Amino acid sequence: MELIANLVLQGVQMLIVLALAPGLTGLVRKIKARLTRRRGASILQPYRDLARLLRKEVVLAENASWLFRVSPYMIFAATWAAAALVPTFAIGLHFSWTADLIAIVALLASARFFLALAGMDVGTSFGGIGSSREMMIGALAEPAMLLMVFTVALVAGSTQLSNVVAFTASGEVGIRVSMGMALIALVIVAIAENARIPVDNPATHLELTMVHEAMVLEYSGRHLAMIELAAALKLLLYMALIGCIFVPWGLAPASAGLGGLVAGGAFFLVKLAVSGTLLALFETSFAKMRVFRVPDFLGVALMLGLLGTLLLFVSRSL
Amino acid sequence: MIIAALGIALCLLALSLAATAMRGFAPASGVVYGASAALCAALAAVGAWTLLTEAAASGLRVPVGLPWLGTHLRLDALSALFLMLLGTGAAAASVYAIGYGRHEHEPHRVLPFYPGFLGAMTLVLLADDAFTFLLSWEVMSLLSWALVLTHHREDEARSAGFLYLVMAGFGTMVLLLAFGLMAGPEGGYDFTAIRELGRGPGLAALVLVLMMVGAGSKAGLVPLHVWLPVAHPAAPSHVSALMSGVMTKVALYGFVRVTFDLLGPVAWWMSVPVIVIGAVTAVMGILFANVDGDAKRVLAYSTIENIGVIFAALGLALAFRASDMAALAALALTAGLVHAMNHMLFKSLLFMVAGAVLNATGRRDLDALGGLIHRMPKTAVLALVGVTAISALPPLNGFVSEWLLFQAVLQSPNLPQPGLQFLVPAMGGLLALAAALAAACFVRFYGVIFLGRPRSDVARDAVETDRWSLAAMGGLALLCVLAGIVPGVLIDLVAPAVDLAVGARMPLQAGNAWMTLIPVAEVRSSYSGLLVMVFIAISGGASAWLVHRLASRRLRRAPAWDCGFPNADPVTQYGGGSFAQPIRRVMALVLVARETVTMPPPGDAAPARHKVQIEDLAWSRIYRPLIAVVGSATTRMNALQFLTIRRYLSLVFGSLILLLTGLAIWN
DSSP: OHHHHHHHHHHHHHHHHHHHHHHHHHHHHHHHHHHTTOOOOOTTHHHHHHHHHHHSOEEEETTOOHHHHHHHHHHHHHHHHHHHHSOSSEESOTTTTSOOHHHHHHHHHHHHHHHHHHHHHSOOHHHHHHHHHHHHHHHHHHHHHHHHHHHHHHHHTOSOHHHHHHHHHTTOSOOOHHHHHHHHHHHHHHHHHTTOTTTOOTTOOOGGGOSHHHHTTTOOHHHHHHHHHHHHHHHHHHHHHHHHHHSOTTOEETTSOHHHHHHHHHHHHHHHHHHHHHHHHHHHTSOOOOGGGHHHHHHHHHHHHHHHHHHHHHHHHO | OHHHHHHHHHHHHHHHHHHHHTTTOTTHHHHHHHHHHHHHHHHHHHHHHHHHHTOOOEEEEESOSSTTTOEEEEEOHHHHHHHHHHHHHHHHHHHHHHHHGGGOSOGGGTTTTHHHHHHHHHHHHHBOBHHHHHHHHHHHHHHHHHHHGGGTTSHHHHHHHHHHHHHHHHHHHHHHHHHHHHHTTTTOOBHHHHHHOOOOHHHHHHHHHHHHHHHHHHHTOTTSOTTHHHHHHHSOHHHHHHIIIIIHHHHHHHHHIIIIIISOOOOGGGHHHHHHHHHHHHHHHHHHHHHOOBHHHHHHHHHHHHHHHHHHHHHHHHHHHHTTOHHHHHHHHHHHHHHHHHHHHHHHHHHHHHHHHHHHHSOOBGGGOOOHHHHSHHHHHHHHHHHHHHTTOTTSHHHHHHHHHHHHHHTGGGSSOHHHHHHHHHHHHHHHHHHHHHHHHHHHHHHHHHSSOOSSHHHHTOOOOOHHHHHHHHHHHHHHHHHHHOHHHHHHHHHHHHHHHHSOOOOOOTTSGGGOBOSSOTTTOOBOHHHHHHHHHHHHHHHHHHHHHHSOOOEEEEOOOGGGOOOSOGGGSOOHHHHHHHHHHHTHHHHTOEEEEEOOOTTOOSOOEEEEEOOOHIIIIIIHHHHHHHHHHHHHHGGGGGOOHHHHHHHHHHHHHHHHHHHHHHO
16 A cells, blocks of 8 residues: 555656656746746746647658657657656655766666667758757866765765755755855856856747757757747756755655655745756846857866865865 | 686686687587676676675686795675676677678688687686786787787888787886785785785875876776777777777776775875876867767777776776765775676767677778668667667666766865865866766767768668677677666675775665665655656656547658758768867867868869867877987887997996996885
8 A cells, every 4th residue: 555655746747747848948938028028928838738739740850860860759759757756845755766966867877878860860961060069068068066065965965866865955965165155056057058148048039049959950840849848847857956955945855744845846846946047047148158168168067066075075174 | 706707717718729729610609609608697697696695805817827835816895896897798799799700701810819818808807816917918918919900911000009919018017016016025926925915105196106007008098098999999899899898897806806905005195196097088088089080089088088087087086985975985995896797888889889880881980881770770779779779878777886976076075184275176076077068979979870871872771780699799789778767786796895995885775666766865855767767658658648649640751841941962961070169169279170171262263171179188198209209219229239349348347337226225
């Protein structure tokens, strides 16, 4: 009986992330539109887009291989698996021990790997440009992310997210400079990984300035829908990650009753709304940077991650 | 068991001689490779059996060799582990070669050396005295040198062979010094005597440095790596697979055997150079792999990266051991050894893929290939497994060892030395960078070779490779997947060897639910490759099924969109050079990459030229000056060849006096 309850809870978590992800994207778009004095599409627009894409036929390039057709599902599955492992409303879920933070980062890397391969499959110049730039950005974002993970793991004594949350929520942490640095590093990485301004522009259709969009240029129909959904899931994942590590309050333990879980869900919604608003604010107040300025931007994250780790040792030895 | 292992080694050596006699005998290649495959499979079984049963070490003394020493052989857990690695890699390479070898124009340039090379490597692993070890090591070097020279009519192969010979000779000389220092003034050259002899920290440090130079030059540590990306690709592909996948591991075995077993305690500060050089090697190796344009050279550079990762793990294990943290040392060493095993699997696989592509198209340069996923569908699937594994992506095996290594890095705050506490996370960052760059490198490798449109006629007309090759590659790909989803089995198998080296082992993994890895304690970290695999398979499969079922399953083929400007010329695709451009530019400082663009004057219709120059700092800063010094010294000393007999005699007399004076002062 307990097992079934646990499985149900884990299933709920998986469905919640899936159901909320397009809404979050819609929210960010809506707020961005309002900030630039446009009315903007409804928050529900991404759901309609997905439904429409799913119904449409796929127009496949003539020399596209099976890899091109399988990749959307692989990308979606890897991203979904990663998103299901980040605590959203509750911690200590049944499968939470499946993968730790390092493995979650690597799962996202798998998704990126297949997306970049798919970008090269048709053999167009835009696909290649997107893939090569995405891998360059990934090559710098991933070590920054892992250094951030090091900092958090050294503070919390674990890379298992549920345990990290339990530790940071306990209030033993206090306010630490290292954690602040880790937060900034994670935000920078999140911006780069999700192809947001100033690294990439998710709304652009100017070919030479885009990275993520250039890779998926050949996709259409249901394939595009899966990739869009995966991108929305990834954004939600990073927001949930920032939320659960740095604002760990309100997460219910898995053993909490229904009331606790619902409260946890409500907290999660508030967190998403706040972080979505902040992201929209951030995006509207910056201009996109040249692609070869991106390494400097990510270099900041890399340095902050490293400094955060080193500061921990300094503060410990004092 | 030792008898069986020794018997296999001798059979392999005998097979070499038999192959010499079989020149001109048409089925010789099938016979030699088939027999090698069977013998190597038996060897792998011997190794695995010894590890599984945790059999006690068995020794053997054969009264041949130096009269006062004889030949000491020993099979313990550490040798067994590497025997298993050697057997698996060599069996796969031999099966592959049954098919691949048919395309060889001059089989008599490969066949006599191939089994002997395998036999010599086996003897290195079994050796229990310095003389046997060095002799087998040298035989291994020479036979692999002969194999590098298979295509001796190509200038490239000849210069690669020369470079390799020089570096191998240098490496063996340094090893000779290391063993000489370890044997001490009494000259006890069998390993038992070396183990019992105590030595001061200074001497131990010196031996460790010599081992890093001697074994490291064979394994490809920066800056001794320069021969590797030239020599490994020059050999036929199954030999490249063996050299990269297996021979570098034999070098690794030499290092582990000496530093963890023979040398006794090593001071903590001696782990610093091992960790730093390992991490730097990892980053430099993969950076060069990212910008190189030759498929096999990319793989060779990536070997350098993986060797760096393994050395970093070994250094970490040394650091933990020096501070009496045996359990953590076991974690780091397990990470290193499992990565060695994994690297053998996927690097052999990828070299075989490169060989299959080479056979099908005759080309190794990335910019002549493309679109092979349509022409060689089976090879493409197996290659995809290989590149996913080597890019350290879950749920395959490359990620498991990388993950274990990061777990070990995360334990560094437990070290009492502040220096190491600072250093290890920074090096962890470098290793993370190397892992991420590896993914970029192999997207490029796979994307340019297999995806897109063919860039040449040969690529357009390529055909699928033969069944033997596919079988060998399929076997390795299967092992990559298995080692990724049930890594606990491999870790438990490695445990006796780790126990021998650091006196502790990782907790038993076999009993964990869902094959979960729990390296230290569950509250710290856990990872279940099997569950991740199941997760991805179910959610990917279910979503595909649902979408096809409930939404739309219609599909129409049309010309590529390419933003409205599709170009029929395959040259407009991203190729090897253009894909590398962002990373080349970001890392220009480290790669010493210079780009020059020559534009014709306005109105001139001549093409503009873009040239990229990449310089290996090891060449320009170390080797070229060294070669210049050696060259000028030899030119000067050349005069000594033309002296009169009178002067020669006085020269001999003078040196005698000098030596005697030295001896007198010494005493």
